[in-house]
Amino acid sequence: MRGAFGALVALALAGAAGAQTLPELPPAEIYVIGEQHDNPTHHKMQAALVTRIAPTAVVFEMLDADQAARITPGVTRDAATLGPLLDWAESGWPDIAYYAPIMAATDAPILGAAGPADDLSGYGLDAALPDDQQAAREALQAASHCGALPEEILPDFVARQRALDAQFADRTLAALDRYGAPVVLITGNGHARADWGVPAAIARVRPEVAVVTILQGEDGIVPPGGGDLVLDADAPARGDPCDAFR
Template sequence: MIRAFPFIVLASAASGQDLPRADIYVLGEIHDNAAHHVVQADLVARIDPTAVVFEQLTDEQADRITPDTPRDADTLGVLLDWAESGWPDISLYAPIMAAGGAVIRGAEGAPGDLSAYGLDQPLADDEQARREALQAAVHCDALPPDMLPEFVARQRARDAQFAARTLEAFDTFGPPVVLITGNGHARTDWGVPAAIARVRPEVSVFALIQGEGGETPPGDMTLQAEPEPRPDPCDAFR
């Protein structure tokens, strides 16, 4: 079903684009790009969601954040045991958690019942091949070929889990809800938006992809930022 929405004007950080109203906003990122998190925080403030779901949190962690919890980096870093999480510095994510004062929920943790997402059904051959090629590339072509199907299956399961957790927040708190996640989960062809469309086609989803000037996954809107200086992650495999 085609749905028409009024528009929200984005901040200059989002290049003056317009963002349509939707039930769920999936805001993608490259995890260590600070500019991407600035955009996410700005959009969360403007969308004013009822809840923000984070790929980086379990519900147990999210439950530690009460309405009275100060949402500064120092407080959240200790409260969430962030230093042990393996994610980039909490200073990148704290402004998103502080924007708008929404309920914070987690997308990680026990997956729950994902039977509605068709994870037991094989993908079309061409999609399976594309997904395996992507997994090989992001793992620096270091994975044995016979492991690639398992990595594809894991990604499918995470997309379904993130979709389920986001829909749970949507059903509990009402729209709009924001999901903060990596671009690989935000992509519209087979990521979280596609998983939501499979089980709840009446729920409108808008997906933002944020890149660093190169090729990006498909999304409803793509924004580019300067790349972060970082070592080549494939050096460890050479």
């Protein structure tokens, strides 16, 4: 899938027009759909893509297994129901109104990727990264935290990100094994990136699984890391994210 990346980016960005135009999707067993968490248009696109894909299951970075288990077949998948059911107000994620339409776009099981990890020994987390990649990852962590992190803890943040990528990959593969294809993972762009995120973790342990990666940018800026498809949307009005670190 990766070889078509350049052409697919150009197509998606040219036709996105506020991320309302749905692109054609290559066939896959797993679709990893990224987001900027606070961009409502990204979530609308995710809901539309889930409708088109008609997945057997949808895995959410934002849920753990206990929360997901509360979404039984009889539960109405709207914000008014899901908010209190999932204790969403205490979760730290953006408004449940962003995510409820994604869950409502399918009657397939909703699964959680968060929570305590299972055995991740097959994902190579103990192996050191190449020096240039380690440095790039540390620089990204520093930038995403507005330079507020002491340099000595940056490796810990990189290790945490690697572990989450492996965990999300593991939970998504478990969904594939249980329910069959296609499975969707809803996650942030940082985890969705093809070069070292969840798709790379899947490829490490199950290279035969066909994965399509969809990233979502803002104002024509392509998220880093690459993917099979990149969509664009206007950035919402937001304050300076670094204010929280000052």
